[in-house]
Amino acid sequence: MIALVGVPRAAGLNAGIEGALRALGLGCVRHDVARMGEIADLSGVEILLSTGVRCGAAEMDRMPRLRAVVSPVLGYDWIDAGEASRRGIAVCNTEAAENREGMAESTIMLLLALLYRLQDTEALLRTNADGDPLKRHILKGRTVGIIGYGGITREVIARLAAWGCHFLVHSRSATEPVPGVTFVPLDDLLGQSDAILVLTSLNPSTRHMLGSEQFAKVRPGTLLVNTARGAIIDEAALVEALKSGRLGAAAIDVFEKEPCPPDHPLRDLPNVILTPHAIGHNEEAKEAGPALTAQVLKTLAEGGLPDSCKNRDAVKG
Structure with missing residues (x-):
């Protein structure tokens, strides 16, 4: 049956x-x-x-x-x-294929929204603010660190290769060289990336693989996008890293408890984009x-x- x-x-x-x-x-x-x-x-x-x-x-x-x-x-x-x-x-x-492609495109979209400060830029118009004090950045030439090397990661790299990005990937399963991709230990990825994309699966070895110890190794202002699973990140440590500026901003589509609780401290932070585990659905x-x-x-x-x-x-x- x-x-x-x-x-x-x-x-x-x-x-x-x-x-x-x-x-x-x-x-x-x-x-x-x-x-x-x-x-x-x-x-x-x-x-x-x-x-x-x-x-x-x-x-x-x-x-x-x-x-x-x-x-x-x-x-x-x-x-x-x-x-x-x-x-x-x-x-x-x-x-x-449409699932992988949607997740890749939406992950890139969230990264661009952080770089160009989409929410803050829209707020300038909605509040009729004078001037434009926001600092925005292009993606071209950035070092993008990706945790995980599955189908979605491959789709992301295929799309961003023409943007002149440098790719650092942390994966326990990848063994063969890949043109344009440098496989590195997690600590190296954390310390050298302008933006970190979490695209690995959740299992006992990846649960809370990003916590206070790991966030202490990133460069101040690093961007983070998680469209994989919420429990890969220690959310309390994530909140502290965002408050301190160790992480410049984050886009989070997944949470340890879903739906994201109404009183979750991430909801109160101005430098976060939050979506309800649906951003890549199409x-x-x-x-x-x-x-x-x-x-x-x-x-x-x-x-x-x-x-x-x-x-x-x-x-x-």
């Missing part, structure tokens, strides 16, 4: 996937819930699509026939991939995603492993 389980706000996406599955001749059951515990019986589930709903050891215990867990988007940190691997369960996602990805996800599910239902399987070596048989 294929089960589609998603948080209520993802009901539209999962409905589209359900329709795409049925067009392929595959049946499924769909649950729009916040937690697996809201579902009475999961014992027959063999393939689970989870959209933002926690799937860890306790949830897997309720699915003795489970052989694959799928995320319909790039991220899958709500799925315990380590536990799935220990059980020989495949973990897959859907890597729509209609093109919405249109392409359901059909791609349905194909991933079809491959699994037929006994195969899709290219997006993240733990191929651990999957049984």
Whole structure:
């Protein structure tokens, strides 16, 4: 049995996937819930699509026939991939090109908005201010440090290469030289970058990888953009770095607790752009995603492993 389980706000996406599955001749059951515990019986589930709903050891215990867990988007940190691997369960996602491209374009947009002080510049007009005291900067020739070297990072570099930017990348997985890219330890990236883009996945090794110790190593005024996952950054340390000027400004699309709480101290800082974990979402990805996800599910239902399987070596048989 294929089960589609998603948080209520993802009901539209999962409905589209359900329709795409049925067009392929595959049946499924769909649950729009916040937690697996809201579902009475999961014992027959063999393939689970989870959209933002926690799937860890306790949830897997309720699915003795489970052989694959799928995320319909790039991220899958709500799925315990380590536990799935220990059980020989495949973990897959859907890597729509439009998703990567939207995240790359929006990350660049946020960086440009910081450099050109878009919010402050608009405020000059809205407040009918006299003069223009703002200091803006061009991106050309800047050193851009990127944490992570996945598909979104590659899309960012492809777009900014013509801007004459210098790229420092910190990645544990990249082993081959890449023209125009210098792979460096994290400390070197922090100390040499004009702007830092966080584009890595969230896992035990990256949780709070940027904290007070790391922010102390950046040059005063450095810009920061996080469109990956909120828990990669220690938010209390981020607030202090922004208040002190160690970070000149930041654009944050993701938070440890989502939605961002109304009393979050980041909301009170003038040098921050905040968006609700949606900046890269686009209609093109919405249109392409359901059909791609349905194909991933079809491959699994037929006994195969899709290219997006993240733990191929651990999957049984």
